Amino acid sequence: xxxxxxxxxxxxxxxxxxxxxxxxxxxxxxxxxxxxxxxxxxxxxxxxxxxxxxxxxxxxxxxxxxxxxxxxxxxxxxxxxxxxxxxxxxxxxxxxxxxxxxxxxxxxxxxxxxxxxxxxxxxxxxxxxxxxxxxxxxxxxxxxxxxxxxxxxxxxxxxxxxxxxxxxxxxxxxxxxxxxxxxxxxxxxxxxxxxxxxxxxxxxxxxxxxxxxxxxxxxxxxxxxxxxxxxxxxxxxxxxxxxxxxx
Numbered sequence: 520x521x522x523x524x525x526x527x528x529x530x531x532x533x534x535x536x537x538x539x540x541x542x543x544x545x546x547x548x549x550x551x552x553x554x555x556x557x558x559x560x561x562x563x564x565x566x567x568x569x570x571x572x573x574x575x576x577x578x579x580x581x582x583x584x585x586x587x588x589x590x591x592x593x594x595x596x597x598x599x600x601x602x603x604x605x606x607x608x609x610x611x612x613x614x615x616x617x618x619x620x621x622x623x624x625x626x627x628x629x630x631x632x633x634x635x636x637x638x639x640x641x642x643x644x645x646x647x648x649x650x651x652x653x654x655x656x657x658x659x660x661x662x663x664x665x666x667x668x669x670x671x672x673x674x675x676x677x678x679x680x681x682x683x684x685x686x687x688x689x690x691x692x693x694x695x696x697x698x699x700x701x702x703x704x705x706x707x708x709x710x711x712x713x714x715x716x717x718x719x720x721x722x723x724x725x726x727x728x729x730x731x732x733x734x735x736x737x738x739x740x741x742x743x744x745x746x747x748x749x750x751x752x753x754x755x756x757x758x759x760x761x762x763x764x765x766x
Contacts, residue, residue: 527633527737531722532581532751533744536624539573548572551579551592555599574626575605577746578619581628582610584748602694618689622729629733635717636735637689639682643728649677656684658704658766678730680705683719686734687763690717705761716763723757731756734763 552560552575560571579592590609598606604618610630617630623642630636646652653662661680665673684700693699705719720738722731733739738758745751 527631528585528741529629529631529633529636529733529735529737529739530581530585530741531638531731531733531739531743532577532628532630532748533724533731533742533754534573534577534626534746534751535744536570536573536626538746539576548576551576553597556597556605559599570621570624570626574619574621574628577626578605578607578617578628580746580748581630582607582615582617585630586610586613586615603692604689616735618686618733620685625727625729627731629735629739631735631737634736635690635692636733637686637691638731638733639685639689640729640731641678641682641685643674643678643730645674646677649673653677656681656700658701660704675730679721679732682730682732683721683734683761686732687717687719690734699765702765704764704766706764708760708762719761719763721759721761723759725754725756 549557556575560568563571575597579595582595583589583592596608600606607617610617615630615632616634616636617628618636618638620627620638620640622640625640627638627640629638649665653665657680665676668676683705684703687703688695688699691699717734717736719732719734722733722739724731738760742754742756743751744754
């Protein structure tokens with residue numbers, strides 16, 4: 520049974536796929552993948568094909584830069600799982616947790632050593648059906664809140680809530696059809712008992728039209744953007760914590 524590492528740490532890694540253009544060609548990147556990753560990759564074409572390769576590359580490098588007793592990126596053993604995050608065998612055995620997401624050419628990874636974690640990233644595109652989506656998937660109190668906001672504020676608030684809900688689903692190992700989206704609602708807070716429960720954290724990225732949220736026990740202490748990770752920029756997003764209520 521792995522011993523939970525201390526002190527607790529939560530790290531977030533962001534990368535725009537444009538920053539990965541100097542990487543080896545796809546054939547070289549494919550050599551990093553295991554059998555189940557190859558099987559999944561073969562289902563994709565075009566943009567989705569490249570995003571999958573790049574996401575798995577960033578995950579491997581993020582793990583290598585975070586976990587003690589560094590395993591090189593080429594040595595991580597990853598197994599794909601249906602409707603779940605990929606299984607990184609060595610990380611799980613060492614008591615570490617992780618989650619990945621991507622949207623509109625942006626990739627994000629969260630790694631934590633104290634309990635489950637989830638991450639979700641969404642591009643904030645304008646939608647005409649926010650009220651309809653909220654009534655189907657959100658808690659009634661959130662639907663009421665969205666109805667009081669002006670258009671731009673409603674869009675930002677909708678995606679903030681959506682990413683927190685998706686991150687919660689990932690942290691719980693659940694699915695969008697479990698009912699957790701409508702049951703969960705989020706209240707801004709100043710956590711005083713960090714480490715005892717899962718919290719949602721909304722990360723506001725400067726000048727970026729994305730909503731980014733993580734669900735974990737501890738707030739992110741380390742956020743970078745860029746690739747390779749040795750030269751990535753350390754950034755300081757505005758982080759808002761939320762207590763998660765599930766009714």
